[in-house]
Amino acid sequence: MKPVLTGAQILRKCGTTGRGRLPLGRCVHSIASKKEDENIVYSPFPSVELPNSTVPDLVFSRARNWSTMDAIECGITGRKYTYGGMIDRALRWGAVVNKVMPPGARKNVVVYCKNAPEFPVVVLGTMAVGGMVTTINHNFTADEVSRQLEDADGELMVVDPLMEGLLRQVLAKLNLQLPVFTNGPSQFGSPNLQEIIEDTTKPFAEVAETHPESIAMMLYSSGTTGKPKGVALSHRAFTSNMVMFTQPSVFAYRDTSAEYQENILGILPFYHIYGTHVVNMFNLYKGAKTISLPAFTPNDFVRIIRDHKVEVVHLVPPMLNFLTKSPAVTPKDLASMRVAMCAAAPVPPSSAIALKEKAPNPILFQEGFGMTEALGTHMTPLNLERIGYCGKLVPNVEGKVVDTDTGEALPEGRRGELCIRSPSMMSHYHKNPEATAETIDFDGWLHTGDVAIHEDGFFSIVDRIKELxxxxxxxxxxxxxxxxxxxxxxxxxxxxxxxxxxxxxxxxxxxxxxxxxxxxxxxxxxxxxxxxxxxxxxxxxxxxxxxxxxxxxxxxxxxxxxxxxxxx
CATH class of the missing domain: 3.30.300.30 (ANL, C-terminal domain)
Incomplete structure (x- = not known):
């Protein structure tokens, strides 16, 4: 039975609709009704059993099945690690984190790097010793880096050598003295991460016993209101979503075996939830190989798809437009593609159709939906392509579309705010309880700020309430x-x-x-x-x-x- 608010609780929680308080409509709606239950949409797929484990526990246990196969390769230099080699290097890095961090530290490691094979090494190694990872957009200016560092409470930095100069300016301005490691040679004498993880004389860390509800990553998002906020995501959120989203009804990767391994292009930025979770974590969970690129360049983007025979391509709409409209991309370049997964922004149906028409072989076009605060929630079923819709709810996820004034759950075909309830939702916004309360209501529904409709279980994002x-x-x-x-x-x-x-x-x-x-x-x-x-x-x-x-x-x-x- 759902909890029912007393009148006093409603008044305390809703007193005003100002910042830090839930809008009155949401609070009144917290009193459950049969009418609402009728308009809640449930995943059409059977619920799955969710792991009670941390990210490293889940990834490491599955990696034993393909330890000698490649986990990640740099698409520019060819530098690569097998699954077994990646885990070894992650545990060497974890030992460094333990050594550098003072007793009692939270082990909050800030990664300020472009896409590289060492990125998942740092993420997994930090998590393995009980630490958490936060990432910084490598395109940020000094002001933006400064603001995020002030908010994130980082204790150790891993930086791309190209950005170390800017970082040191920021640290000096903030009067922060943090240990800095560079992913390559440093002009300032910082320890070289690549040399450390390659040193076989370095010890391995023991994997710490970490509660699944502990925070694994804090990724910055503009959320549903205001300035960028730190989205605190637990190990359980990530591991649940890996299992929920990769079910065979919706996820297009073929199973990894001695004879077959998916090659997946890692061009989407690893500091972003799409790159670090949907690409990196899903690849690690499924045993796929990631070919990483530090930046989008047309020639390398097309070359990787063509030469590595990439079958499943993760896209965002601008990349989709490039593939369909650039004369430099020929149908032959797309010959290996069998699935296009596109998310992060609404997809123009004309672009999806243009890709299907340009490719020489049939392509399944899958549009999905997710957000940093909820991870992946919707995906187009493998057997039911419906261009213009972001798919159906993945297993274990509930959704509803609510009236933006009253909070009432609406029937299909009516426009309103999309709300989600999922095991993979964020724990909270970092140091921002008001924004957390504005986003997750009393009944555990996360209000996305997106205007949506649903028909036959398919959802479509048609507008945005939020002004982002x-x-x-x-x-x-x-x-x-x-x-x-x-x-x-x-x-x-x-x-x-x-x-x-x-x-x-x-x-x-x-x-x-x-x-x-x-x-x-x-x-x-x-x-x-x-x-x-x-x-x-x-x-x-x-x-x-x-x-x-x-x-x-x-x-x-x-x-x-x-x-x-x-x-x-």
């Missing part, structure tokens, strides 16, 4: 950009919205009220040094005499979106 802008699958917070712009001496007021773009999905556009004379070029130059490339105002800059606001002074972002639609 999705650029090539990355979330961009308008309030973050507005905060930066308001520090410009010539900017009096500003509102940022996303404008549609065929290649990127959306691009940020700023509507600015000027204090003094300033040009769009001045603003562009100002932002170049302050935010990552994908956050730049590539959707343009427009100047207004005043921003549209309501009686309480709240920006009417909807009207800015309408302006943008009339001025593409």
């Amino acid at each position: 802008i999705k650029v090539k699958g990355y979330q961009v917070s308008p309030s973050e950009l507005e905060e930066k712009l308001l520090k410009h001496p010539a900017v009096m007021d500003v509102g940022v919205v996303g404008v549609e773009d065929e290649r990127a999905g959306e691009l940020p556009r700023a509507y600015i009220v000027r204090k003094t004379e300033v040009t769009p070029e001045d603003i562009m130059d100002y932002m170049k040094e302050r935010v990552a490339p994908y956050k730049q105002l590539k959707g343009g800059i427009r100047f207004l005499d005043a921003l549209p606001k309501n009686a309480t002074g709240k920006l009417l972002r909807r009207e800015l979106k309408e302006m943008a639609a009339q001025d593409p």
Whole structure:
């Protein structure tokens, strides 16, 4: 039986709808009703038994089945590790973490690296000794790295040599003295991670007894509201999702055997939930081989698919558009593909159809849905392709679409906010209980901020309640950009919205009220040094005499979106 709130509890929990309190509609809806139960959608697939284990326990135990097979290879240098070799190197790294960290440390290791074979080595080795991993986007500016480091409470850094100079500037500015290891030769004398894990005289760490509810990773996401937040994810969340999502009804990898192993392209960034979980962790769980690329370059992207005969390709919409529209990509280059998995942003049906038409052999197009706060929740069944929908709920997941005003669960065909309940949800937002309470309600439903509909068990994301802008699958917070712009001496007021773009999905556009004379070029130059490339105002800059606001002074972002639609 679901718990029922007393009137006093409702008042305490809901008193206002301001920051840190649940909206009244959500709280009232916490009192369960039969009507709601009728409109909850359950996975059409049988529930699966979930492991009571940590990520290293699960991965290491399964890796024994394919210990001599390749786990990961750098697509540029050819540097690679077998499954057995990866585990050895992970345990050497774990011994280093134990040695460097003082007694009582949480062992919070921050990874600030491009995609490389050592990335999963560091992740697994840190987790194996009871530590947690947080990642930093390697495209971030110094300001962005600084803000995340201040929030993350990291205790040890692993950095790509190319970013070590910027990192050391940030550490000096923050007056932080953290041990720094580089994934390769350092210009500053830092220990070389690659040399350490290759040294066979180094000891192996013992795998620590870690509770499955302990935090395994903290990945930063803009979430459903506001600035980037640390999403704390437990071992149980990851291991549950590995088992739930890789069921044969929805997951296209073939089983690994002595005769066969999937080759999977690791181009999606490993600091992001798609790259580190859906690609890396799923590959490790299934015994696939990852061919990693440190950055997207058209020639290498196509070369890996063609030369390694990649059959299942993980994509985001911009990569999909590249494959379909670039004359450099021939049907012959796509000959090995049998499945395209696409997520991170809504997929234009025309792009999916174009890929199927361009490829010389039949391709199953699978669109999925997930988010950092809930991991993978939806996937297109292998036997039921439905382009334009992000699939059905994977095993053990419940979903519903609720009225955004009343919180009432709606029947199929009605638009509302998508809510999810799953064993793989986040534990909390780091140091942000208010945002946690705004996102996960009393009954354990995670409110995604996405507007969806469902029909016959298939879900489609049709809009977003939240104001985040999705650029090539990355979330961009308008309030973050507005905060930066308001520090410009010539900017009096500003509102940022996303404008549609065929290649990127959306691009940020700023509507600015000027204090003094300033040009769009001045603003562009100002932002170049302050935010990552994908956050730049590539959707343009427009100047207004005043921003549209309501009686309480709240920006009417909807009207800015309408302006943008009339001025593409």
